[in-house]
Amino acid sequence: MNILIKNADIITCNASDDVLQGAFLGIKDGYIDFIDTKEDALKDFKADRIIDAKGKLVMPGLVNAHTHSGMTILRNFANDLALEDWLFGNVLPVEEKLTPEDIYWGTLLGIAEMIKSGTTTFADMYLHMEEVARAVSETGIRANLCRSPLKDSDKSVEDAVRCFEYFKKWDNSFNGRIKVYIEVHSVYLFDEPSLRMSAEVAKEINTGIHIHMQETLKECEDSNKKYGMSPAEICCKTGIFDVPVIAAHCVHLSDGDMGIIRDKGVNVIHNPTSNLKLGSGIAKVDDMLKNGINVALGTDGAASNNNLNMFEEMHLAALIHKGVHMDPTLIGASCALKMATVNGAKALGFGGEIGEISKGMKADLILIDMDKTHLCPVNDPVSAVVYSAQSSDVDTVIIDGNIVMENRELKTIDEEKVKFNVKEIAKRVLR
Incomplete structure (x- = not known):
């Protein structure tokens, strides 16, 4: 048309x-x-x-460069907790109850919320990614979807074959609206052999990796105890950074970590609301930008935000760095807007296709x-x-x-039906 x-x-x-x-x-x-x-x-x-x-x-359209759309089911659940208590003590036990069909409805709700708030593209890593792809295909939104090479997040069981199958089925499908990367949740849920294996899988199918990176001080401390190096250093050592990478958070980077991320061309996703709510800290976005690092914006999941509103992320990203550094010139409005559009497009592998309004762009x-x-x-x-x-x-x-x-x-989602189903799912899994 x-x-x-x-x-x-x-x-x-x-x-x-x-x-x-x-x-x-x-x-x-x-x-x-x-x-x-x-x-x-x-x-x-x-x-x-x-x-x-x-x-x-x-x-x-806005680009939400890091989220877990199916987590809308857990919206406003387990609040005001540190990340480790929130994740291991509350979120993971509930997620064990979620069925593939639950994830489908939760993702539809997330997509409805994103479209209604101006997001046209998002990057997702979560459970039952077949159902996430199904929801994306039906609703007309654009997405970078990631599947883990570990079975059911159990690092003892490899499931790389399904990564190949998922990539073959969904990558570049629906007129190029879907791209597929490999999910490496974090260096604390993956061990060194799993990190190496994930990097090899990504290289073999010529795709990228989406990872949570240095979100909390505890993550960095645990990494040094486990590997004798920071998350960025172990990712560099195991080949994770040898492919395109979407690195969510990057709140606690040393100068050495910053140099690795810069030299390896890692795309950093700033999640100001989630990082503030979980008390994780504030990423050094101004330093990253000065170092030539591509920084985009994400909401994270609705369980730690608690919405998928990219206007709020732009607003916060343009304010908190000014206040923390007492410098009103940092992260200007134009910079924040580009983080939510053209920078996000580049980070998700859609650079040159979307993110700006120019002749020949999608x-x-x-x-x-x-x-x-x-x-x-x-x-x-x-x-x-x-x-x-x-x-x-x-x-x-x-x-x-x-x-x-x-x-x-x-036009593509029955909003009332979706809300009804998600409410029923929440009643079952959160009781």
């Missing part, structure tokens, strides 16, 4: 940081065909749908209703998005050239 968006104010997130007013944007066969401020651009374009964007702001974009008291007057559109906008301001979402939400109505 060819879509024309007219009267559009557009934040492009391109290399020039162009912000256009009153522009025309054409979508053809799932790609951005043109962007222009002159009506002459329309003369050879035949639109099947015309969207009048007057009073709205068009921008790239049409993943959102329309924000700017006719709100908390956005008036706009003055600076980028600052308005990062400092003032709310997720509920997202009006329309287009992914791969398809309208998946319009006037806040989801």
Whole structure:
């Protein structure tokens, strides 16, 4: 379907940081065909749908670069705990009760929440990833999905064959909306042989790895006791960093760790809300950016956030570093926005395809209703998005050239049915 968006104010997130007013944007066969401020651009374009964007702001869809979408089932459960107590004492025992069908419904709820808050792409690692892929395929969202080479998170049993099967079935499927990486949960749930095996699997099928990395001080201390080196050092030693890597958190990095991550081209995912809520600390994002490290944003799961709202992550990312370092120039609005768009696209292996609004890019974009008291007057559109906008301001979402939400109505998900099923699942597993 060819879509024309007219009267559009557009934040492009391109290399020039162009912000256009009153522009025309054409979508053809799932790609951005043109962007222009002159009506002459329309003369050879035949639109099947015309969207009048007057009073709205068009921008790239947000990229949630680290989450566990099925964890919506555990939302608002086991709060105000340290990560180790939260995970081992509360979350893992409940997760043992979750069935594949439970994960399907929990993921649908997560996807519904993400689309309604302007997220068009996400990276997921969790249980029963076949069901996660099923939910992604049905809803039209874009995703980087990861499967563990260990059976049921039991490090004593390898299940690498299923990684190959999962990759073959889902990677680059549904018009390229799905990419598949290998899940390496962490250096504390994997031992050294498992880390080496995971790296070899990723190399053999020519894909990347998604890992939790140096989230807490205890993780770093335990790694030094277990391996005699930091998580970054053992990952480097075992070949984990020899492939593209999505490294979530990276809160506690030494100068040496920072150098390894920089030299190996590791993509770091900053999760400000989750790290604050679990008391894990605040990542040295300003230092990472100065070192040329690609930093993107993620929400983490709804059990440690407790939502999947990327507008909140942008807002926090642009504020906490200013306050901690008493420097209002750190992580400006434009930087935070790029972390949530173009940087996220690069981190998830979609660089050059999404993350900015330019001719030839895939049409993943959102329309924000700017006719709100908390956005008036706009003055600076980028600052308005990062400092003032709310997720509920997202009006329309287009992914791969398809309208998946319009006037806040989801087109590919039965929202009420999903909410009902997840409530019933939560009653069963949390009692």
